[in-house]
Amino acid sequence: xxxxxxxxxxxxxxxxxxxxxxxxxxxxxxxxxxxxxxxxxxxxxxxxxxxxxxxxxxxxxxxxxxxxxxxxxxxxxxxxxxxxxxxxxxxxxx
Numbered sequence: 001x002x003x004x005x006x007x008x009x010x011x012x013x014x015x016x017x018x019x020x021x022x023x024x025x026x027x028x029x030x031x032x033x034x035x036x037x038x039x040x041x042x043x044x045x046x047x048x049x050x051x052x053x054x055x056x057x058x059x060x061x062x063x064x065x066x067x068x069x070x071x072x073x074x075x076x077x078x079x080x081x082x083x084x085x086x087x088x089x090x091x092x093x094x
Contacts, residue, residue, distance in 0.1 A: 007031030015043040021088060026053045026060060034064055041068040048088045052081065070094070 002017055004010035007028040014022055022044070026034055037049055050071040051064050061072050071084040071094035080094075087094040 004028075007036035010036050011039050011043065014040045014047065018044055019047050021048045021050060021085065023050045023052050026051060026055050026064065034060070034067055037064065037069065038067045050084055050088055050094075052078070065093075 002013050002019075004013050008030045010022070010024065010028060011031070022040055024037055024040070026037075028036055031039070034051075037051070040047065041049065048070040049064075049068055050073065051069055052073050052075060054075050056074050064072055070088045073080050073084045073094070084094040
């Protein structure tokens with residue numbers, strides 16, 4: 001398990017560690033919106049992407065899934081986080 005404080009560090013760690021699951025906040029500093037996710041997807045193609053964020057914009061949610069998100073959970077619905085992780089592990093979209 002590892003943690004990053006911004007999008008650049010998240011990208012570096014994902015490339016280095018090749019995790020099975022990346023939980024990512026769209027609001028990470030230093031990379032525009034979901035650019036970190038796009039780059040992580042390119043550098044870690046087997047890793048699953050789960051967004052945990054405050055943003056509920058339909059456009060952002062659609063963009064997240066276009067770059068390969070497996071799950072999108074609003075922080076206000078954090079009680080759904082475990083269910084989202086389980087769904088992703090079973091190759092389902094949440």
